[in-house]
Amino acid sequence: xxxxxxxxxxxxxxxxxxxxxxxxxVKGPKGEMEFTxxxxxxxxxxxxxxxxxxxxxxxxxxxxxxxxxxxxxxxxVGVSKGFERVLEIEGxxxxxxxxxxxxxxxxxxxxxxxxxxxxxxxxxxxLKTRQxxxxxxxxxxxxxxxxxxxxxxxxxxxxxKGIRYQGEYIRRKPGKAGKTTL
Numbered sequence: 001x002x003x004x005x006x007x008x009x010x011x012x013x014x015x016x017x018x019x020x021x022x023x024x025x026v027k028g029p030k031g032e033m034e035f036t037x038x039x040x041x042x043x044x045x046x047x048x049x050x051x052x053x054x055x056x057x058x059x060x061x062x063x064x065x066x067x068x069x070x071x072x073x074x075x076x077v078g079v080s081k082g083f084e085r086v087l088e089i090e091g092x093x094x095x096x097x098x099x100x101x102x103x104x105x106x107x108x109x110x111x112x113x114x115x116x117x118x119x120x121x122x123x124x125x126x127l128k129t130r131q132x133x134x135x136x137x138x139x140x141x142x143x144x145x146x147x148x149x150x151x152x153x154x155x156x157x158x159x160x161k162g163i164r165y166q167g168e169y170i171r172r173k174p175g176k177a178g179k180t181t182l
Contacts, residue, residue, distance in 0.1 A: 005065035008049040009073045012080050017050060019043050024072055028079030031120055031137040035075065041068045050076075078137040085146035089130040091161035094153075096125040096132050103132065107153040107163065115152075121145050131166070 011017055015028040024043060025034040037043065041064050042053045050072060054065040077083075089096055089107065096105045103115040103123040117123055121141060124133040132149060136142040146165070155162035157173045164170060 003066075005052055005054065005069045007069065008051055009069065009076055010049050011045075011076060015076055015080050017045060017076070019045055019050075024075070026072075026075040026079050028076075028137075030079050030082045033075045033079060033138060035071065037068050037071070038064050041065060043068070043072070074139045078139055082135060082137050083139045083142045085134045085142050086166035087132040087134070087146060087149055087163050088166055089132070089163055090155065091153075091159075094161070095127060095130060097127060098123065098125050103149070105132075105149070105152060105163075108161075109153075113152050115145075115149060118145065132163075 015026065018025040018027075022037045022039040022041070022043070023034065024037065026032070040055055040061060042055070044051045044053070052065060052069040052072065054061040089105075091108065094107045096103060098104070099114070101117055101122070103117070103125060105113045105115065107113070115123070118141065120138055121134060121136040124135065125131070126133075134142050134146045134149070136145075150163045150165065153162045155164045155168075155170045157171060158175060160170050160172065
């Protein structure tokens with residue numbers, strides 16, 4: 001059995017889960033999510049927890065077992081607590097600020113870059129620590145929006161300037177060695 005797949009998913013108070021065959025709908029204080037999974041994987045709700053079971057040990061069923069359980073767990077955690085991804089801005093004159101709901105990023109271009117949040121995503125920008133927080137209830141959407149923001153100015157390997165994830169290590173390269181004389 002899959003170690004991840006056989007773990008029950010605890011449903012916290014305030015979260016409502018509806019299972020209709022392979023269609024799972026989760027509603028909580030942060031938002032509402034629904035997803036249709038492969039019908040061969042069985043999903044059951046018992047005593048305040050959700051169980052995911054597979055019919056056989058075929059490679060396809062084994063692959064879907066842990067994945068299905070993890071996606072449902074992310075849905076439950078997302079609508080109850082939410083997810084956050086933190087980005088750091090490094091560089092002289094580089095900054096990010098909020099303009100209403102939009103994020104305005106100045107990272108060395110001739111113009112500021114305006115990022116509009118998609119549905120279910122919000123931003124927080126701190127000018128003192130030069131951090132951007134991407135918040136939302138959908139883990140995949142939060143990660144994708146954070147990746148799109150990082151793509152505006154990825155960190156470069158010589159000075160380390162750019163937008164990076166919090167805790168991301170950037171391999172540094174040496175600069176020009178200069179001319180050598182014989």
